Amino acid sequence: MKTIHQACYEILRNQGLTTFFGNPGSNELPFLKDFPSDFNYILGLHEGAVVGMADGYAQATGRPTLVNLHSAAGTGNAMGALANAWNSHTPLVVTAGQQVRAMVGVEALLANVDAASLPRPLVKWSSEPSCAQEVPLALSRAIHTAGTGAKGPVYLSVPYDDWEQEAAPGVDYLATRRVEMAGVPTPATIQNLAQQLEEAKNPAMIVGPDVDAAEANGLAVALAEKLAMHVWMAPSAPRCSFPTTHACFRGLMPAGIASISRLLEGHDLVLVVGAPVFRYHQYEPGEFLPQNTRLIAITCDINEATRAPMGDAIIAEIAPTLEALNNAVTKTSRPMPAAVRRPEPAPAEAGRLAxxxxxxxxxxxxxxxxxxxxxxxxxxxxxxxxxxxxxxxxxxxxxxxxxxxxxxxxxxxxxxxxxxxxxxxxxxxxxxxxxxxxxxxxxxxxxxxxxxxxxxxxxxxxxxxxxxxxxxxxxxxxxxxxxxxxxxxxxxxxxxxxxxxxxxxxxxxxxxxxxxxxxxxxxxx
The missing domain is CATH 3.40.50.970 (Thiamin diphosphate (ThDP)-binding fold, Pyr/PP domains)
Structure with a gap:
């Protein structure tokens, strides 16, 4: 007999989720029982720190990473960190222990009441399986959901008496499944975008964190050089997607509506790649764009595409789209921008350091x-x-x-x-x-x-x-x-x-x- 516990660890092993970050409570102990020697458990002393460590690890590796939290209390402690993971498209598979099924309805101590609703809207998908035999499928779905599309955290609550239950027939198929995205615009879409960039008198590019996450910084540099574009990092950028020493680089954008509009004055076409349009902060009312400026965004996130207050959007994978666009555009005859002058070294002064x-x-x-x-x-x-x-x-x-x-x-x-x-x-x-x-x-x-x-x-x-x-x-x-x-x-x-x-x-x-x-x-x- 293969148990739910055994089946799930086979899924985790085959999908490469062998490093866990967690802070366990009583509900989680049956899941961690007989912890395999080829797995690595990283203990944190507070759930906020646990999710923060997992967030950094998953962003740096680019792969789904498992987080194990304690029921509602541990999930609540981690919500602030989960907000960061949601906004950075971090592929976290967050699991939480639940009371035994017979005790959830009476709301016994440590029952996570309405568990699937608790982490929303800070996750892509949230579930508590209706029976033990659904747990392996739910775990498989969680992993693939976290790691594809616009990546992001997911949440899975599992009653702790499920782990010793017998797995359903056919569970072995789940361990070796592969789910991949192939979201590249059609050749006609790429050609049309290339033509608009070539015909623009003074195009500019704004790059966001998903460029760095897609390991596409070099492709962004190549496109900027081909079209001699000014390049900014998107406001409040959580990653750096363009070399800060490059001649095209203009710095980090401000996070106000009017400030961004002023900065883009004189640019007739703005290409935004891998960033929301835009993540504003302080309220600074004004026009979203200068007059006669058009904006086109390439994003992997349908939510970012649909909530933008202006411009057109293409929902696609960042790296292959940038590669296709590089191949389609012709090198401009415009001169390269002059590099922004680096600030003078700060003077040596007595007392606290500037x-x-x-x-x-x-x-x-x-x-x-x-x-x-x-x-x-x-x-x-x-x-x-x-x-x-x-x-x-x-x-x-x-x-x-x-x-x-x-x-x-x-x-x-x-x-x-x-x-x-x-x-x-x-x-x-x-x-x-x-x-x-x-x-x-x-x-x-x-x-x-x-x-x-x-x-x-x-x-x-x-x-x-x-x-x-x-x-x-x-x-x-x-x-x-x-x-x-x-x-x-x-x-x-x-x-x-x-x-x-x-x-x-x-x-x-x-x-x-x-x-x-x-x-x-x-x-x-």
Missing amino acids: PERVFDIIDEIAPRDAIYVNESTSTTNILWQRLRMTEQGSYYFAAAGGLGFALPAAVGIQLAKPERRVIGVIGDGSANYGIQALWTAAQYNIPTIFLIMKNGTYGALRWFAGVLQAENVPGLDVPGLDFCALARGYGVEALHADSAESLTSALRQALASNKPVLIEVETRA
Whole structure:
């Protein structure tokens, strides 16, 4: 007799989901029973950190990753992190234990009442199978749903008495199934788009996170060079999809309606690839586009295509579409854009370090293929201006804007990319939302570098208070935090930096280490 438990582990093994991230409760123990030796379980101390680590790992590998949470309570703790995963198209297969079937109706302790509804609308698909024999099919469906189309998280609730039940006949077919997308526009659509780009007098391109996720940065560069286009990263970009040192690159777009419209003035055709149109933030009313400017978006997400307030959209896979478009367009005779001048090095000054100085030091010392995970939200624009990010998969940011992503995501990304160094640049306010991931980094010896920008305040909120003219707001300062003590308490080596010299020394020491290191940097507000 093959049990549901055995059948599901065969599916997970054959589909490549052998690394789990979790924080188990009693309902999950029967699922984890007799854990196979060829699987790897990464324990996190809080569900928000668990999903954050899995999010980073899945984005960095590009493959579905399994997360195991505890019923309704664990799912609730993870919802903020799930919002980031949803917005970054992260293929997470989130499983949660449920009370035994006989006890769900009476709402016994740890019953997840209406389990499938709990994580919506932050998942692509959510289910609690109607009987034990449906669990393997539901798991198979969850994996393929997470990993195809516009990728994204899915949710599966399983009563814990299901695992020992007998599997239905034919369950073996599920383990080896393959589901693939082949969404490329027709030749006529590609030819029409190529013609519009060639006929445009001054086309521009805006690239989004799905370009980097599709490993298509080089194709975006080739298209920009063929058409001599100005290129921006989409607003609030959670990934970097174009080399920041390239002559075509103009920087990170602002996140306001009027600001974007002003920036695109003079461009008669705007091609948006792999990004929503647009992910605005602060309310800044105005025209969505300048007069006489047309917009065409290429997106893998039907929801992004249909909710855009302007322009045309093509729903397709990013990499093969860019490749086909490159083959179809003719190289323009327009000269290449002049490169944007890099900012001058920040001056050396006494006292707390200016964020500009911090990023200059990081850029000078870090390897060229370093991966940056950002959650110092008040210094994001400075980061984009001063860090040279040229490699595929060099940058990650919380796609939904929720705090608590960067510190655990940096652990997951480093686990997925051991050949590269991961540097998390994290604000002192943000760090507290995912601080538990330090323990995981220490216990599994994951050599992430955590650089805490310590200015004693929620810098982004202070900026927004000015924008909104909100005076005398409480709760914007976070004094009295000792991140070195916190790190050591979790088992991570910690270094304090309060000058350019001490930061340089600390960063060199961290890069030379094969263990996780936290650097607390005193910075100006």
